[in-house]
Structures are given as structure tokens and as C-alpha cells.
Amino acid sequence: xxxxxxxxxxxxAVLMLLALSACGGRDPSEAIPSVEQTQFLRPPEDMRNFRxxxxxxxxxxxxxxxxxxxxxxxLNECPEEAWNSLTANGIAExxxxxxxxxxxxxxxxxxxxxxxxxxxxxxxxxxxxxQLRRAAVLEMQLxxxxxxxxxxxxxxxxxxxxxxxxxxxxxxxxxxxSPEGEVYRMQSYSHIVDDTLTIEDLxxxxxxMDMPEGWSYEARVLTEDSVLVADGLAFVLNDSLMNSYQxxxxxxx
Numbered sequence: 522x523x524x525x526x527x528x529x530x531x532x533x534a535v536l537m538l539l540a541l542s543a544c545g546g547r548d549p550s551e552a553i554p555s556v557e558q559t560q561f562l563r564p565p566e567d568m569r570n571f572r573x574x575x576x577x578x579x580x581x582x583x584x585x586x587x588x589x590x591x592x593x594x595x596l597n598e599c600p601e602e603a604w605n606s607l608t609a610n611g612i613a614e615x616x617x618x619x620x621x622x623x624x625x626x627x628x629x630x631x632x633x634x635x636x637x638x639x640x641x642x643x644x645x646x647x648x649x650x651x652q653l654r655r656a657a658v659l660e661m662q663l664x665x666x667x668x669x670x671x672x673x674x675x676x677x678x679x680x681x682x683x684x685x686x687x688x689x690x691x692x693x694x695x696x697x698x699s700p701e702g703e704v705y706r707m708q709s710y711s712h713i714v715d716d717t718l719t720i721e722d723l724x725x726x727x728x729x730m731d732m733p734e735g736w737s738y739e740a741r742v743l744t745e746d747s748v749l750v751a752d753g754l755a756f757v758l759n760d761s762l763m764n765s766y767q768x769x770x771x772x773x774x
Contacts, residue, residue, distance in 0.1 A: 574625025
């Protein structure tokens with residue numbers, strides 16, 4: 522859930538707020554309290570084009586940054602009224618975060634997904650009556666963030682998660698290739714920048730989307746099933762429309 526441009530933007534905001542001591546010595550992993558899960562929504566068997574959203578708070582403790590990703594998958598379909606009632610500033614003030622990103626709504630492009638460990642059993646929190654599960658955590662030193670963050674899109678980020686994404690044969694996938702030949706497959710498209718974007722628009726996205734020099738975009742139909750595995754770590758980036766991609770590693774296709 523990065524980790525992507527979202528995280529880069531968040532960290533830049535954190536760097537502007539170094540005077541804040543957000544956690545005041547508290548364990549940032551406990552800043553947002555857990556609740557008993559009372560909302561259940563089993564995702565469809567084929568998740569392609571299924572709506573979801575994420576709340577991503579960033580906490581600072583001394584020179585450490587702690588970033589959590591809370592996602593609606595498996596609990597609800599990110600109800601529009603609840604989502605629209607939330608504000609990043611309101612959540613940040615309530616829980617002592619230096620910044621909060623409202624990441625959504627988004628729509629899955631994977632056909633099925635499996636999660637284990639923290640990604641499957643993460644704590645559940647509640648925001649404006651909407652329950653979200655902690656799906657991923659990022660931790661880094663502030664000095665590392667200062668050296669690595671330029672606020673740019675098309676830069677991959679390390680996301681700590683254990684997930685398996687299945688793309689089934691006969692479906693179209695959408696991939697970015699970097700100037701170095703690294704390939705990233707779109708895992709979700711977003712309404713963050715353009716709320717009119719549809720899944721049908723993605724086939725020709727490369728014809729009009731803003732991309733850095735040397736990058737290319739391709740839409741193709743899979744001739745066989747394809748699996749992308751994150752065994753504790755995923756490399757994720759966002760394009761100029763905040764669509765999210767995961768790097769295809771050696772042995773994956």
C-alpha cells in the first residue's frame with residue numbers, strides 16, 4: 522500500500538516540520554488505537570476494478586520516521602460519505618501525526634491478492650466510523666529520507682509488506698519501463714488527481730500521460746497467469762496521476 526510519491530510527499534512535509542515532536546516519547550505504533558473489527562466485506566472473487574482507500578499517517582520520534590498504511594480492503598468499500606468526511610489535518614491533530622495522506626479512492630487491477638503476517642492480521646483502526654486495517658509499515662531515519670527524497674514521481678520506494686498479487690490470463694496489464702529497463706506493473710489506478718479516470722482509459726494512458734524522458738508505458742494482454750510476490754518488501758512508485766505500480770522482480774513476468 523507504498524513506497525511511492527505519496528510517501529515522498531509526506532516525508533517532504535515532515536522535513537518542513539522538524540521543530541515538531543509529534544510522538545512525545547510514545548511508541549508511534551500505538552499512537553492510533555486498535556478497535557475490535559465489526560465491519561466485514563469479503564472482496565469479490567475477481568478484485569479487478571474494486572474500490573478501496575487508505576489513510577497513511579506519518580509519525581516522527583526524534584530522528585526516526587514511522588509511517589503506517591491503513592486500508593479498507595476486507596472491511597468495507599471505502600464508503601463515499603465517510604471518506605469525504607475525513608480530513609488529513611483532523612486525523613493528524615487527533616493522533617499526533619506530523620502529516621497524514623488520504624490515499625484514495627483507488628481501484629484494484631489485480632485479480633486476486635493474498636496477504637500474510639502483518640499484512641493479513643494487522644490491527645484495525647476506525648476513522649469517522651470507517652474501519653481500516655493496518656496493511657503496511659515503513660520505518661526510516663530522517664537523515665536517510667533527506668538524502669533520498671526529491672519529491673519526484675516515478676521513483677520507487679521500499680514498502681514493508683508480505684503480499685501475493687495474481688493477474689490472470691486474458692486480462693490487460695499496464696506497465697511502466699524505466700530508462701534502466703526496470704518494469705513496474707500497475708496495481709491500482711487512482712481518483713486522487715483525475716476522478717474521471719476509468720479502467721477503460723488505461724489502455725491508452727501512455728499516449729497522454731506525463732512521463733519523464735526515457736520512460737515508456739505499455740498495455741498488453743496476459744497470455745498466462747502472472748504472480749507478483751512481496752516477501753516482506755515491495756518496490757512501489759506512482760505516476761503523474763498517482764496510479765500505483767509494483768516493480769517486477771527477476772523470475773516474475
